[in-house]
Amino acid sequence: MLYFLRKQKYLIDYTLSSLLRRKGKSLGLLAVYSMIVFMLASVTLFSHALRHEAGLMLQASPEIILQRMEAGRHAMIPADYLQRIGQLRGVKQKAGRLWGYYYDPAVKANYTIMTGGQSETPLTNIIIGTGIARARGLDVGDYLTLRSQNGEAFSFQISALLDDKSELVSADLLLMSPQAFRRVFNIPEGLYTDLVLSVRNPREVIKVVEKLTQLLPDTRPILRDEVLRTYDSVFSWRQGILFVLLTGSILAFVIFAWDKASGLSAEERREIGILKAVGWETADVMRMKFWEGMIISLTAFLIGYLAAYAHVFYASASLFEPVLKGWAVLYPQFRLTPFVDGLQLATLFFFSVLPYIVATIIPIWRTSIADPDAVMR
Template identity: 50%
Template sequence: MAHMIERHRHIIDFTLATLLRRKGKNGGLLLVYTLIIFVLASVIFFTEAIKREAMLVLRDSPEIIVQRTLAGRYQTVPISWCDGIGSIRGVSSVQPRLWGYHFDRTRRANYTFMVPAQAPPQSGHVDLGSAVARIQGATAGDTIALQGHDGAPRAFTVRKVLESESQLLTADLILISERDYRDFSGLPAGQATDLVLQVRNQREYATIVEKIARMHHDARPILRSEILRTYDAVFDWRSGVMIVIFSAAALAFLIFAWDKATGLSADERTEIGILKAVGWESSDILLMKFWEGTAISLTAFMVGTILAYVHVFLTSATLFAPVLKGWSTLYPYFRLTPWLDFRQVATLFLLTVVPYTITTIVPSWRAATIDPDVVMR
């Protein structure tokens, strides 16, 4: 056993020395390989992270939301609907919600206004999400001014800056009192943005949705699971498109790796011949080639993965965010919550290291079977 470990150690030492001796060739391979893994890992990390963000956002959201449409466009909902919908068997509560978007022309940013159901700020006060606070340069106690629906500015005192597990949840959020919101947005009394329902038994969702649709033909009930599915579909589709485009680059890399592994230079052939002539077996050469491939692929995998992690979670995926996020779907500036799933890393490993290893097996075997007398001829 000790002999076997020492044998591996000697061969690994020599392999690393060999890799360093051919810095240009191996460095180029490592660079391209790392870049491939970086792109792929960034896409996977970003897609999964943003889907998780969506899940966090929706985790505490109501099971059913009721909106109203007119000619296919959203309309405000009469609060009077609450009584009828609340009387449906299985519905434990119905609450009107007041919320909406606001585009800040001065700072060219979108905010989400919301009237919280519990502990709303007093009139004249607001709570700010972290991104809004950053953009406004405001902290607790400061006063900010925003232009209302009629063009007149309103001043608000910042009660506090919100913190949350998910920045996506609160980054662009402004919590406001009902009175201030109706004044700011022009939403008339007796109207709400939508209604939220709590239902005791999830098996009754479909029945309740059907009853609401029958009760109000212009109602549009939405289930939480449908929203989650939509997010998943949108981001899976985007990452799919990205990976399809990227697969051409990955294929080019595999051809490059194959060419590198098969195209033994005269020097490499001579070296293998020397090693075999002085007493190395084919299995020793294969072991050397194995460690060579492992050193390159694991280094590329680790560096590419770490760079992708930094790129996605510390720099907010600067390179791919416009493609993957979509500017109109989510608030454009927020930082994803750092998170890593072992299954993602395993998938990435299977998609990168395993194909490389398979691609280089045959060439390695061919290199290992070079006759030792090549150095004598």
């Protein structure tokens, strides 16, 4: 065992010094390799972090959202539906929600307007997200005027800004009292946008939904799990599309690696010839080349991965942002929570290191079987 380890150590030692002797060539390969890992890792890290974020965000949302449908479109739901639902076993809490969108021509953007609890916000006060504050140049104490449905203008004083930690969801959010919401959007008492139900036991959700659809046939229930599942597959699907697009560059890299490994300079050929002449066997030369590949692969993987980490979590993934998360006028500025897992690393490894190894096996073998006298002649 000790003999084996010592042998590998000497081989690595030799490989390192031979790589350093050919600085230009090794660095060129390393740069291209790291670039490939960097691109793949950026995409992976970014989409995983977004998925993670979406999961965290939805954790606090209610299990079931109930919307009334009218001719296949979402319509306001009467408050007495809450009574019609009555006491459903397993439902912990049910309530009506008021929310909507408001188009602000001044900044050409849509705000999402929601209502807080009855007493939380006074009638003339609003709380806004940092995205709106940035776009309109507003701060606490300033006034924001909204035009109501029938043309009247309402001024609201901004009593607070929403915490920028939640900016991913709250950038374009505007919170007001339910009364104010009804005045601005001209919604009569007794109507809600939708209903939310929270269910304590996740296994009962499906049953509760079944009862709801029987009780209120004109409604459509939306499950939190469904939303989560959709996010999950949409993000991995987008990541997959990017990967497919990057396949071209991976293939180019494979050809490049193949070419680098097979097109040996006369110098290197002589080196291998001398090694064989002094007693190295074919297997030894292949082992040496194996370590060369490992050293380059690991270094490139490390450099590429770290660069991607910095790119995604410190520079907000500026290169791939629009494709992966979509875009909007009031787009949130946010820093993602770093999220790394084994599956991610393994997938990345298969997309970068495996092609390199496969591409170099045959060229390495070709160089290793060369006869010493033939190459030194």
